Amino acid sequence: MNTQKSNPRRLLVTSALPYANGPIHIGHLVEYIQTDIWVRYQKLIGNRCVYVCADDTHGTAIMIRARKEGRTEEELIAQMSQSHQADFAGFDIKFDNYGSTHSDENRQLCHQIWASMRQAGLIAERPVAQLYDPEAKTFLADRFVRGTCPNCGRADQPGDNCGACGATYSPIDLIDPKSTLSGATPIVKEALHLFVELEKLHDFLAQWIESGNALQAETANYLKGQFLAKDLRDWDVSRPAPYFGFEIPDAPGNYWYVWFDAPIGYIASTLQWCNANGEKLADWWQSDECEVHHFIGKDITYFHTLFWPGMLKTAGFSLPTKVHIHGFLNVGGEKMSKSTGTLVAAETYLKHADPSFLRYFYATKLTARIEDLDLGPEEFVDKINSDLIGKVVNLASRVGKFASGTGLSETYPDDGGLFANAAAAGDEISQAYETGDYSRAMRRIMELADAANPYVEHARPWDLKKDPDKIDQLRDVCTVALNLFRQLSIYLAPVLPRLADQCGELLGDPIVDWQQSQSPLLGTPVNAFKRMMDRVQIEDLHKMIEDSRVEAAETPSTPAPVWNDSDQPLKAEPLAAEISIDDFAKVDLRIARIIAAEHVPEANKLLKLTLSLGGDERRQVFAGIKAAYQPEALVGRLVVMVANLAPRKMRFGLSEGMVTAAGPGGVEVFLLGVDEGGQPGQRVH
């Protein structure tokens, strides 16, 4: 591995563009920290490296949110961009340029790339039927529609698939669809859409994926099996007005889908940087001399490995040299969630812990593979306290006070080969950074730190200090310990830039080059030692999670549907006369599980249900819900029943209770459900 940069590489590096619809959280940070470490490493070894990013600002979600908050999209995205950049800065993530997809540069590049694609004959047009909200006056993406599943009859399901039976469908197939924006019933409306005929690039993409080393083998394999094995589908890249984005120049009234202009934002952000620094875009995006590296999460693999290369190829830009794909973050072994508070906002983290800790922790977890990583609070605390505090910082701390009196020796003393050994490990550590195997790099560095502390122990500087005749020996011990510390700080500099700065300050020699790790610093004074890091407590993390949970509870968890419920239901059935608590107590409501449900052939409204109250307790109940529910879809569900209602003999049999439901009747009947955890037989109080 050549760390002597007589011939530096030119690198253009990106992280995925964060969407301007929410704050940065610790899950996002995996990627930005991963990228920032790589960039800092490249700069440290002397490569020419430019790191660009931008806010991803377009799309329906932004439009809806701005509308809801009563401000313009531009105001919303400006504020978001500011907040994102503050979050990144708080974690020492340092971009060379941070732009926006809503920029002149991006518009210009979108036009250019689009023209190339038109010219290449890749664009087709055809009508698409989509649900349209006549009140909000907008077409509805799948997630803005809810309705009854056409397969199982379960009410209030998302627009693309059923949460109950798992069926997938088009929102157009939903029974009784409702817009989550206005509550209105959407209508089906046709609009012209523009498509990229990706299949025309099939051979090129297959060859690119196969041949290069731009992708990990597992990703190439995934793409081959999942997409390239059959014809590539046309990619719908337009959205009809209204849409917050760029209008397509040769298709008035249509806008580019956010995923068209988002990756172009990489180039646009680079262009901004070029303009500000007197550079030429072509040197970075149209030159074989420049490598392009994308860091992304596994969820957006296919945008970056199919569409994006296709766009770049068609428009004559460089293809990605490498797409670095990482997995998701879990917390405590589980998916992050707002309700448990594990989805911690960057801002919230910073109130409770040092950003360097998260950077280091992620570094110990990251490899070149697409694996999810887990943040366990105990493991986090252990790693930080024993590695960073106990091994690395402590090394400086235990001789710092002596050293400011002695300074560093003129020649490097005998240290039993510690420095030379650690210097020799530089290439291996360097290689681990280069390949994205930070976990390996951290492990090697900690091995070096492990070897350094016994040296101090055996040299006993505290004894040497007591004897004025042994000042030279004391200086030598300090020289060794601080040089070993400095070596560690250099190796850790990509991960812990603050520690590198502190080390540079202590020794009066800034860390700016990986090569500094190869020779000791000698004959210089040592500044007064300043505390470098504080231990982290498990309570800090618990508080962080608790804060996060409270925040989530205060703000609506979903992108806030508009609650403009009609007053009709209440008018149709006014409130009943007041009753006492005792009156209410007479009604024994119980949770029951539907263990069987069948049609009653002679009845036109009834279903015959068998309810379980747990154990062997069974009730047969006839319920007038036939028009609203398929029997098969009911089996297994928990419902609320009136359990002490006098049995009533009906034409079809005895009904031993009543299942509670709301709604005017007919198809409009809605069974009362029970939240997770409720058990048959429990009383409703």
Place this chain on the structure above:
RNA sequence: GGCGGAGUAGCUCAGUUGGUUAGAGCACCGGCUUCAUAAGCCGGGUGUCACCGGUUCAAGUCCGGUCUCCGCUACCA
């Protein structure tokens, strides 16, 4: 169901092309030390290397099969 990954000490993991008695860190126990941020040093491991079978002088490592866990995917971009 398909594709991919993983299973090694209580926990997190390392184990290069098969080669001594399978390792590290943390945790835990004992001793020492006191420069340092209740930091440090020394010592302490009976682990069916998930299971079964095979190849081999030799298998954590190679081959076949089984089980478990995870991720992606299931005609959606």
